[in-house]
Amino acid sequence: MSICGNRAFELLQKIGFIRCSGTDEELKAAHILLDELKSIGVEGTLEAFKVHNYTIKKATLEVLEPYQKTYEVTGLGLSGNTPSEGLVTEFKYVQQATDVDLLDVKGKVVLLNTHLSLETYERLIKAEVAGVITYSGTIIDDPELTDLQLRAIRAKHLELGQIPGVTLRAIDAFDMVKNKATKVRMVLEQDDYEVDSHNVYATIPGTDYPEQEIAFMGHYDSVPFSTGVYDNGAGSVILMELVRHYLAHPPKRTLRFMWFGSEEKGLLGSKAYVANSNEETLKAIKLGINVDVAGPIMGEDRAIVTADNSLCHYIDYLAKEVGFAISVKQDTYSSDSIPFADKGIPCVNFCRFGSPGCAMIHSRYDIIDYLSGESLENTARFVQTFGDRVINSPVFPVEQKMPQNMIEAVDKYLQKKKEEK
Ligand SMILES: [Zn+2]
Structure with missing residues (x-):
């Protein structure tokens, strides 16, 4: 079995320190991800982008x-x-x-x-x-x-x-x-002043349809005071398990793995990726799969689909077929899928939300004690089950269009003014 919750949990402990946008600690976490990639035989790359930072003197x-x-x-x-x-x-x-x-x-x-x-x-x-x-x-x-x-x-x-x-x-x-x-x-x-924040990328080429790509993404930065294991070290280590899985089971379509920095400052890593990509690069991405927040011992899995409603049904049927408890709905999700959806790329966000009062984000209480390898593994396995099907299907099953209600929801999220459209 290539997905292992305990191994993911160990990597989560390694990156479980405060790692805010544009800091040395954020870069240190990026290097831990790069080292992990290297140890499993994948050459990752680091991309720097500028973010505003500040020092309060008084x-x-x-x-x-x-x-x-x-x-x-x-x-x-x-x-x-x-x-x-x-x-x-x-x-x-x-x-x-x-x-x-x-x-x-x-x-x-x-x-x-x-x-x-x-x-x-x-x-x-x-x-x-x-x-x-x-x-x-x-x-x-x-x-x-x-x-x-x-x-x-x-x-x-x-x-x-x-x-x-x-x-x-x-x-x-x-x-x-x-x-x-x-x-x-x-x-x-x-x-x-301006400082550098960083994204980490890795690619596994597709065997049959290499020109078609699926982007797996998650952010690895945290907010101040928070070790950010639940939000979103967990998604970061789930992505690493997926890299291992697809190395062992070569995918028919090309997989791009993206660990974004500075999500907590307003999706800056994913915005930088999209801004620095040409139209052709973005057009190759048939689906974005984002994992943001996972791991709570007590909680519930959710799929938030920023795409055609038919993808909700697909995921819902699949969950019932394999017996995985997850709620599915069509909506936007305040995370790195937004800039991709804004470019018309269908996206699904997988997450495991802590049950009320039993896991907390954006505070000193986002700590590893409330998470487990088992929860990480369950979410990772379902993402993998879904991934295997779409990545290896003879005809790509996800409609390549963004429905009008989601276009409007993304615009609203991005607070686009009418003249910008
Ligand atoms: Zn997050």
């Missing part, structure tokens, strides 16, 4: 009126700088940033209930706010047991302009609103 927030208090904050990466003496101005809690919330906020520092979606950000820019505060966690968090999030704005936000920002804990945001803070001093000093 981030503080004080309430000046009607009481005085300093709160612990983190700086919002890439959001610019305040004057060095700080931004001293009025404060307003603007809830959901509706038109009514945003009356009379010009020059003020505002606190939001929401994340800084592109739409919200654009509204704040238009309203000419001077600074923005977001919060992380819940008011029952124990500061000893949780991390105050490190957030940054993304490239699309930057195109609209910069609003210096900080993030604080929910309990402190609650404190400010409850005690009716009216005036604050916010200080933010940061450097921003």
Whole structure:
């Protein structure tokens, strides 16, 4: 048997350290994947691409009126700088940033209930706010047991302009609103610069239809504070098991394996791959198979199909035939399949979601204790079972078109403006 959960689990332990976009640790993880490929006889390649990074030098927030208090904050990466003496101005809690919330906020520092979606950000820019505060966690968090999030704005936000920002804990945001803070001093000093992030690639040529390709993909970077084993060291090691399987069972179609960096910063690795590929290269890819989040001991397998609905039925029938419990639905998935689907390439995302409360992503609790080799193996085997059929079928069974509802869903996800289409 070529798929082995325990071996996958061991590799997962090896890459189970914090490996954020564009850091030395991310590159170290890329080299571990390359070394593993080499050890099984495949020459992998590394592709560098540029990402924005930043160093927060100073981030503080004080309430000046009607009481005085300093709160612990983190700086919002890439959001610019305040004057060095700080931004001293009025404060307003603007809830959901509706038109009514945003009356009379010009020059003020505002606190939001929401994340800084592109739409919200654009509204704040238009309203000419001077600074923005977001919060992380819940008011029952124990500061000893949780991390105050490190957030940054993304490239699309930057195109609209910069609003210096900080993030604080929910309990402190609650404190400010409850005690009716009216005036604050916010200080933010940061450097921003470009660094390299990396993708890892490997290819197994097809024996019968080498010009037709299937892309297996998964991201190997993590967010801060997280060893990112569940999200998505697990998908990365499942891909490695698939490399081993297809070396032992040469595929009729060509397989491209892609481990993407910087997914957590906005799918930057897969976007770089697609941007650097010509039309012919992309046209050869008949199907993208993405694995993002897997391994929880308690959980459920899912297939999210960004393709014609007939592929949902195919996977659903197959699961019933082989007796594998998995839910299948047609939808987009916030992961590296998006840039491929945006180019019209049918994609399926396989994942094993932790059951509520039993596995956590994007926190210090994304740890190996909640995962197992057995879970990795079960997901990997089903991906392989599906893969074997489509990769080796005499006629490729997946329709080469993106249905209109998925085109619209992908556009919506990418927040494309009408003029960009
Ligand atoms: Zn992920």
